[in-house]
Amino acid sequence: MIINTIANELAVKPAQVEAAVKLLDEGSTVPFIARYRKEVTQGLDDTQLRNLEQRLGYLRELEDRRQVILKSISEQEKLTPELQQQILAADNKTTLEDLYLPYKPRRRTKGQIAIEAGLEPLADALFADPTLTPETVAAEYISAENGVADTKAALEGARYILMERFAEDAGLLAKIRRYLNENAHIRSRVVEGQEKAAVKYSDYFDHSEKLASVPSHRALAMFRGRNENMLHIQMVADPGQEDSPAHASYCEQIIAEHFELRNQGRPADAWLAQVVTWTWKIKIGLHMETELFGQLREKAEEEAINVFAKNLNDLLMAAPAGAKVTMGLDPGLRTGVKVAIVDKTGKVVGTTTIFPHAPQNQWDKSQRTLANLCKQHKVELISIGNGTGSRETDKLVGEMLKANSELQAQKIMVSEAGASVYSASELASKELPGLDVSLRGAVSIARRLQDPLAELVKIEPKAIGVGQYQHDVSQSLLGKSLDQVIEDCVNAVGVDLNTASPALLSYVSGLNKTLAHNIVSYRDTHGAFARRQDLKSVERLGPKAFEQAAGFLRIVNGTNPLDSSAVHPEAYPVIDSIVSRTDVAVNDLIGNTDLLRKLNPEDFVSDNFGIPTVKDILKELDKPGRDPRPEFKTAAFKEGVETMADLKPGMILEGVVSNVANFGAFVDVG
Template sequence: MQKIIGQIATEIRVTAQQVQTAVELLDSGATVPFIARYRKEATQGLDDIQLREIEARLSYLRELEDRRATVLKAIDEQGKLTDALRIAIATAPTKQELEDLYLPFKQKRRTKGQIAKEAGIEPLADKLLADPTLNPATEALAFLRPAQTLDDGKPGPDFSTVPAVLDGVRDILSERWAEDAVLVQSLREWLWAEGLLRSKKIEGKNETDPEVAKFRDYFDYDEPIGRVPSHRALAVFRGRTLEILDAKLVQPIEPEPGRPSLAEGKIALHLRWSHASRAADDLIRKCVAWAWRVKLSLSTERDLFSRLREEAEKVAIKVFADNLRDLLLAAPAGPRVVMGLDPGIRTGVKVAVVDATGKLVDTHTVYPHEPRKDWDGALHTLFQLCQKHGVQLIAIGNGTASRETDKLAADLIKLLEKATPAITGVQKIVVSEAGASVYSASEYASQEMPDVDVSLRGAASIARRLQDPLAELVKIDPKSIGVGQYQHDVNQSELARTLGTVVEDCVNSVGVDLNTASVPLLSRVSGLSASVAKAVVRWREAHGAFRNRKQLLEVAGLGPKTFEQAAGFLRIRGGDNPLDMTGVHPETYPVVQAIIAQTGKPVAELMGRAEMLQTLRPELFANAQFGVITVKDILGELEKPGRDPRPDFKVARFNEGVEDIKDLREGMVLEGTVSNVAQFGAFIDLGVHQDGLVHVSQLAHKFVTDAREVVKTGDIVKVKVLEVDVERKRISLSMKLDAAPARRDGPRDNRFAGASREQQPARGREAPAAAPSAMASAFAKLQQRKGH
C-alpha cells in the first residue's frame, strides 16, 4: 500500500502524508466533496480535483496490484518464475506492460510453434539463429519426423520433409519474438510516435448517401497516430464501425514490394542480426518477416487503436464533464414566475407556467404555426396567462420551431407593453431543451406531475431549468443533457461515473435547500443515497419543514456518519439557527460560539459583517480539532452567508430577421449563447436551428490550445459570420470581430468548417521515397525521419 501511496504522491505532486490521509478518509466512507470542504486540515488543503485524481488512481493501482499477484502466482505454479522475471513483474507500471510479461506463460490453444517444439525442432531453430553460416536444409535432415495419425484417424503433425521442418523453425522463432515483451513494447512505442492512422472509404459505398457523406473528410486521410485529436479519432472509429471507412495503422515509410519494412528492420536490430548472405540468413529474414506480418502487425495495430480510442475517450469524456459542469453551474434566474414554451409545429406549442417556487400553476397548448396558423389566438392565450400569473420570464425551448416561437414571444412582450396597465420588464430566453423529453416520460416526472400530460411536463421542465438549472437538470440522466461530442462512442460506464461525480461536485458546491429540494437533488448530496433522500422527503411531508439540521437524525436510515457527510451541504432558511443556512458544518458550531464570545455579538449580527470579521485573527479560535484553515473558511462563510457561487443571470438577444441558416450572411455580427465546448472550438446557438462553430484559431488574438481557456458553456458572446455552408449545415464563426472571411478554397477541419491550416491533418501525402534494400539502412533512414 505504501508503494501505491508513494506513486500517487509523485504523480500528482503532493506529499505521501496527504495521499495517505486522503486514502484513509476515502476508505472510511467519506465523500470527495466532504473531504475537500471540511477536512482541509487533515489533507493539508487537497482540492476536489486532486482528490478525484487520487480516487481514480487508487482504484487503478489496486487493480494492478491484484493482477500482479495473480500473474506471479500463475507463473510460479508453472515453475518458470525467475528472479529477473519477478523483478520485471514487480516493477511493471501499467496493466498493458504486465500483460506483455505474462503473455508467454498464458495458457492458450496449441499453436504451430508449440507443435513444432513438441516434435523436437526447437534445437534446430536455436542452432540456426546462433550460427547463420550453417546450411538450413542440411541441418534439417537430422530433424525429419514421420507423419503422424491422430487417435481419431485424422492426419497429425507432418515433419517428414525439409520444407516442413524449416516451416516449424519459422513458427517457433516468430512466436518467440512475438512474445518478447521488450520487443513488443519498443515496436508499440515506435509506431505510436511514428506510425500513421490512415482511413479510406470502403469500395462500393455511395458518396451521395447522406450517412456516407458525413465522413467525406476521412475518405483519404492520414495523420500521425500519436497526434490524432480526440474528435478525429472517434470520427474514424465511428466510420469504421458503420463499415463506411477502412482504418489501418501504417508505417511512416511504406516498403516497396518484396523489400523489408521498417518494422522488420526494428525486429532485426533487436535480435542484433543483419543479412550477410550467409547460408541461413534468407531463412532468418523470412522468419523476421513472418513474425511482423503474421504475429505482430495486427496485434500492434489492435493495441495502438485501443490506446488511441482510450485517450480519445478520456478527452471526449472530459469535454462532456466540463460542459456539464458549466451548464449545471449556469446563472439561475432565481425565484421569478416563468412561462415555459416547448415549441412544436403541427402538435402546437406546449405552455407551462411555474410560480416563483417552481410549482406548476397552469398549462395550455397554442397553435400559432402550421397547419392552424392561429397566431392571434395564441397571443391572446399567452397574454391572459401572463396577466393572470404575473409572468416575468419566458423560457423558449431550442428545438423545432424555436425561432418562430421566439418571434411569437417577442410579439407577446410588445403586446404586454401596450397593455393597460402596461406590463414591462418581461424577458424571453431561448434555453436548451436537451433531456426534457427524457424527463417528461420518467417515473419521477409522473410522480411530480401525475395529472399533467407528458408533452406539457417538458414545458414545465424548460421553465424550471431557467429558474435553477442545477435543481432541474439533476432530474435527468446526465448523458441525456447533450453537451458532449461522440458521447455514444465512448465507454458508457466510465462516462456515467465521471458525469455522476460532476453532478455531485456541482450540487455540493452550491448547497441544497433542505425544505424544498427534490429527491433527485437530495440524492446527489454528499453521503445521501437515493433511499435516504426519499426518507428525508417523507419526513418533511409528515412533520413539515425542518427547523434545524439536528432534526435530520430523526430521519429513518440517517445515522451519525451520514449526518457528518451531508449536514454541511444542506441549508435551512428561516430556521432556529441562522448558521443552518450557511456552509458552516454543525461540528464547527463551537468555533462560532468562541467567535461570538470574543466579539460579544450574536451570530445574526455577525453574519454579513465583513468589515468586522476581517479584523479577527483566525489563530485565536483554532484548536486541536479545527485549525487555522478551517477557521478561515468559517469566517469566509460568515462574511457571505448562503452565497451562491454561480454567476449573475444574463440574457442573449438574437437579431431580428435572422431565423434560419439561410438568413446568415458573411460579415454579420451576432450575439449568441455558447451551447457546447470542445478542445477544437466552441459551438454557438444563434437561434437558427443550427449551431455555428468558432474554431479554436478564431477565439482570440492569441494562441489557444483549448477552447475552454476562453469560453464556457452558457457564456453570451458576440461573433462574426465567416462562412455559411447551407448544404452541409455548417456555420463558421469568429470571436475576432475584425477577422477576414474564410478562404473558400482552403482546407476544412475534418469535421467542422473554419479550421486553420495548421489544425488540419495531413491528407493526400505524396508517396515517400523508396525504402533502402537492407533492413539496417531502412531503420537508419527511419531515425533520420524523426518528427515525420
C-alpha cells in the first residue's frame, strides 16, 4: 500500500519506489542511489528520492499509528467491521485521529461522569424524540445517590453527553474542517496597552485574511507576535459576521444538519439547539482553531525551511574563486578591521589589525598597510565581510586600489554570517591553534571566497542566517533539512580526500563525524592517501561505508588516475573493458573527447552495469572531476551609487543576491 501511494504521488512506477525503498532500508544514501544506482531505480533523481524518503517516513509512522489504534479499539471490544474499514482507509494522521477520538483513553470528562450517573438514557431520549419535554423527562433522573440534585443538573449532564458525542463524530469533523479550510479567516489584534512595544507588528494591529492563503512570513510574524504577548490571534469561522452578537456560526448549522436536528418548535428543540451551540463554541470551535493554527504553522514552517534550504544550497554551490591568494577583511569600527591573508591552498600567511575608522581614524596608515600586504603576498582577491563597518571598509579598499594601480587585486563583498561562530568553535582552535580568536573570522572570510562549500560546512548551518524566521520554526526539522542540503551539495561537488577537513568529510555519503575524524587521523599518521582502496584500512570504515563514500572522494595525483574522478571503484571493470577494446591506456582515455564520443555505450553493458552507468562513465572520462558549480565572476557595482538617493527609476544595476525570502530578495547593489 505504501509503495503504491508513493508511486502515485511521485508519478513513477511502483517498481521504482520498491527498489529505492529497499536501497534506503539497506543503508544507502540519497546521493549514492541517485548517482550510482540509476539502473536499479530506473533513473530516480535526488529530488525524487528526497521526496520519496520524506513520504516513506510519514507513511510508515501513519501505518504504525494505525496498528496501535486498531489494537487499542480491539482490546476495548468496540472494533466493528465498518470502523475497521474506515481506519484502514484513512490516508492521513488527522483522519486517523478523528476516528480514534471516541475510543481514546483519557481522564474522566463531564460527559463520562454524567454517563456514570445514569443520564445517558435521558440524552438518548431527547435526541431521538424532540417532542418530549426536557424538564418532565429529566425529573425521572433526579437521584441523590447518583449526584443528580435536580432537573437542571440532569439536563446539564445529558447536554455534556451529547456534546462529547457530537464533537467526536469523524464525519462531522471532516465537514466542519472542509468548511473552515475554505472560508475561515485568521484575525490579529494588538494586545491592549502594548501599542508602543509592539510597533514592529503594526501591520497586524487589526488584521484579517483568509486562513488558507496566508503567506508563510505573515503567519510566522503573527505567531511570533502572539508568543511575545504583543498580539491576540483568533480564528474567525464566518468572516464579516463576527461582530454580530446575535450571529450563530454556520458551523452550528452544519452540526444540526449532520444529526438531522431541525427547530420546529417542539418541546426539546430549543434545548437541542443549545447543545449544538455549546458543541461548537466549547468543543469543536476551540479544537478546530488549535488544529488549523497548528496546520498553518506547520505549513508556514515548511515553506520557511524550504526557503532557507534553497538559499543555503545557492550559497554552498556558489562559484568558488579557486586557488588564488586572498586577503580576508573582517570589518569593525572601534575594534578595528581584522586582516588575514591566505595562500592558494588556504594556508594563513599573514595577519594584522588596522584602525581606519573612528575613534582612531588611521585611514592613510591603514591604506599603506593593506597595499604593502597585497604587494608582499601578491594578493589576487580581497574578500570583505558584510558586517558592521563593511561600507566604510569597502571604501577604504577601493581608494587603496585606485592609489596603487599596479595591484591586480579585485575586491568582493561576501557574507560574514557565521564567521564569529566559527572563530569560537573547537574546529577553529584545532585548524588555527596559534591564531587569536578575533583574527580567525578574517581567515574564514578569505577562505569562503576561495571555496564557499569547503569553508561554510564548518559552520552550524543555522548560524549562516540565510532564511526568514529561522528561529521560529521547528529546530529539529530545520536541522534535518539543512543537513540534507549540505549532504547533497558536498556529494554533488566531490571531496579531495587528502585536503578535506573533518567537517567536510562528515557530509560525504556513508561517512559520519567519527569516520571523518578517523580518516584525518589516518592521513596524519600515514601521510596522503595514494589510492581509494587505502580507505579500507581506516579504523571502523567497513565495506558498506566504503561502497557509499568511495565514488565521492577524490585523490589527485594518486597511483590510479581514475581515483580523481567520480567513477566508482566498483565500475573500474567497465573502464578495463574500454581499455581492452580501444587498446588505449587509461591516462590517454581521460579527456580524449574524440575517441570517447565514437564509443557505443551498449558495447560495454553487462549484467552489473547498464546504459545509464556506462554513459555516466564516458561523460566522466571526458571531463573528469567536473565541478557542477558555476564559473566565478564578480558583480560590477555602478560608480556613484552609494545611497538610496542615488537610485533612479529604470536604472539597471548589477548586484549580489544576499538573501531570499517569500516576500522578495535582498540584493547588494553597492
